[in-house]
Amino acid sequence: MKNDGFFLKVYEVTKQVPFGRVTSYGAIAKFLGTPRSARMVGWALNASHLNHSVPAHRVVNRNGLLTGKHHFNGTNLMQQLLESENILVKKNAIVEFERLFWDPNIELKRQ
DNA sequence: AGTATGACAGTCA
DNA sequence: CTGACTGCCATAC
Numbered sequence: 145m146k147n148d149g150f151f152l153k154v155y156e157v158t159k160q161v162p163f164g165r166v167t168s169y170g171a172i173a174k175f176l177g178t179p180r181s182a183r184m185v186g187w188a189l190n191a192s193h194l195n196h197s198v199p200a201h202r203v204v205n206r207n208g209l210l211t212g213k214h215h216f217n218g219t220n221l222m223q224q225l226l227e228s229e230n231i232l233v234k235k236n237a238i239v240e241f242e243r244l245f246w247d248p249n250i251e252l253k254r255q
Numbered sequence: 256a257g258t259a260t261g262a263c264a265g266t267c268a
Numbered sequence: 269c270t271g272a273c274t275g276c277c278a279t280a281c
Contacts, residue, residue, distance in 0.1 A: 150278065169263055173277085179264090181277040186262040188278095193262095205263060212262025 150176065154188035155195060157248045161202045164229045165246035166238055168206045175248040190215060201225040208241030 153176050161167050169182040169189075178184070185203070192198040193215055201222045205211045213222035213236060223233040232239035 173263080178277060180275075182263040183261050183276080184263090184278050187260090189262055200262080203262080206265090210262085215262055 150181075150184055151188040151191055154185050155192060155198050157252070158189070158192070158198050158200060158203055160248070160252065161199060161246055162251075164231060164244065166202045166204055166208070166226075166231065166241065166244050167246045167248060168204060168208075170206050171245075171247050171249060172203065175252065186212065199225075202229075202246075204238060204241070208238040210236045210238070 154172055157172050157175055158167075169185040170179065172185045173179055173182040176185075189198070189200045189203055189212065192200050200212070201210075201216070203212075210222050210226075210233065213220070216222045216225075223236075226233050226238065231244055238244060
């Protein structure tokens, strides 16, 4: 892989997700300028588990589903991390996802 | 240079 | 509403 580029951007955005908030792959991808590369975001986060300091548990798919939870410790670690931030998780899905959703395209551009 | 893959997204049946 | 298919971008081999 390259030095970083795309991945690093994903990390930067993910690390800026506020406590108790979540975002989606599509939102990050769009923020990076490539709305269709949501899969790349997923890949980036996949590599992020090698890179610490990246709260990947705050990143879920557009449905609010914890699709990549098995990339963590394998079981309910991701859910526990989210619940530690007052984010309720039901059946691998974030409760009130729309309410907790944090869009970098809006939040970061304001700053 | 071409093919395969990925923690997705959007659309259709 | 759920399941399946296609599209798109970037990386790895």
